[in-house]
Amino acid sequence: MSATSTTSTASTMSTTGRPLALVTGASSGIGYELAKLFAADGHDVVITATQRAGLERTAAELRAAGAEAIIVEADLTDYDGVEALYAAVQATGRPLAAAALNAGVGLGGYFVGGTDLQRELSMIQLNAVSQVHLTKRLLPDMVARGSGRLLYTASISGTMPTPYETVYGATKAFLISFAEAVKSEVKDSGVSITLLMPGQVDTNFWPRAGMLDNKLGVGEKAKPDDVAKEGYDAMKDGKDRIVAGMMSSKFIGNVINNVAPDTVKADLHAGQARPGSGVKE
Numbered sequence: 001m002s003a004t005s006t007t008s009t010a011s012t013m014s015t016t017g018r019p020l021a022l023v024t025g026a027s028s029g030i031g032y033e034l035a036k037l038f039a040a041d042g043h044d045v046v047i048t049a050t051q052r053a054g055l056e057r058t059a060a061e062l063r064a065a066g067a068e069a070i071i072v073e074a075d076l077t078d079y080d081g082v083e084a085l086y087a088a089v090q091a092t093g094r095p096l097a098a099a100a101l102n103a104g105v106g107l108g109g110y111f112v113g114g115t116d117l118q119r120e121l122s123m124i125q126l127n128a129v130s131q132v133h134l135t136k137r138l139l140p141d142m143v144a145r146g147s148g149r150l151l152y153t154a155s156i157s158g159t160m161p162t163p164y165e166t167v168y169g170a171t172k173a174f175l176i177s178f179a180e181a182v183k184s185e186v187k188d189s190g191v192s193i194t195l196l197m198p199g200q201v202d203t204n205f206w207p208r209a210g211m212l213d214n215k216l217g218v219g220e221k222a223k224p225d226d227v228a229k230e231g232y233d234a235m236k237d238g239k240d241r242i243v244a245g246m247m248s249s250k251f252i253g254n255v256i257n258n259v260a261p262d263t264v265k266a267d268l269h270a271g272q273a274r275p276g277s278g279v280k281e
């Protein structure tokens with residue numbers, strides 16, 4: 001699949017003067033909540049994911065809030081899917097005031113003898129490669145205009161090695177390093193770049209990653225609307241990053257992971273993420 005695009009109104013040109021935002025992974029979870037926050041804050045929104053049904057649900061919510069919703073079905077693991085999403089944004093003829101680059105997946109299991117390589121490579125494409133690709137397309141327009149906001153959904157998983165979701169944490173560490181580097185390059189441009197770094201959030205992420213049998217999967221989680229709001233507010237304030245969600249996540253992301261060696265962090269995470277660790281005897 002590359003991409004197909006539809007809009008909830010006859011024209012994608014703004015008739016209201018509302019700013020335009022993009023949210024990837026807007027069909028569920030944190031992205032769904034971010035899209036609603038953009039709409040409530042006066043934006044029209046380009047929403048994208050692979051599955052139409054979820055996007056239609058989000059579009060209905062945005063329309064109810066008075067926003068225009070432009071649906072783009074796109075598989076962001078695919079180079080052509082990212083290009084088609086960018087083409088759909090350009091086809092609106094409107095500048096992007098903000099983009100929440102949020103789509104991502106996880107994958108739990110034993111790296112040796114457990115997880116599937118193709119799923120891991122696909123996850124790298126989505127969580128890391130598509131973020132570079134979209135940034136390469138979106139950021140130059142923002143820099144040329146001297147305004148715009150980018151919000152990346154990373155994770156506290158990017159601040160530690162993550163055994164039993166080994167490749168996932170590495171994708172988020174890549175994203176954090178990449179976003180920080182780009183931010184430094186454009187710091188005087190008028191464009192803000194913010195990292196949203198949640199701990200565990202109650203979304204489809206966990207069943208999709210096959211992680212319902214470990215301590216993290218069965219444990220307490222933050223609500224996606226609260227996490228999205230923390231990220232949205234941080235983006236509006238032009239903050240560098242926000243560790244969002246439960247107090248325990250904030251303690252891990254803001255304190256422990258800043259001081260503990262990687263080997264210690266890896267062992268702590270392994271105890272929480274080992275397959276079967278959440279199953280009662």
Ligand SMILES: NC(=O)c1ccc[n+]([C@@H]2O[C@H](COP(=O)([O-])OP(=O)(O)OC[C@H]3O[C@@H](n4cnc5c(N)ncnc54)[C@H](OP(=O)(O)O)[C@@H]3O)[C@@H](O)[C@H]2O)c1
Nearest residue numbers: 025027028029030049050051076104155200201203204205
């Ligand atoms: N939940 C957590 O505990 C947690 C913690 C830290 C960080 N995060 C991060 O938060 C972000 C959002 O995840 P979530 O928790 O809200 O999970 P979610 O509810 O599963 O949302 C994932 C979103 O990504 C989209 N997506 C998946 N594969 C895609 C693809 N190939 N191309 C385009 N879109 C795709 C999904 O839509 P379709 O299925 O329709 O494609 C969905 O809209 C991810 O980057 C995740 O890594 C989550």
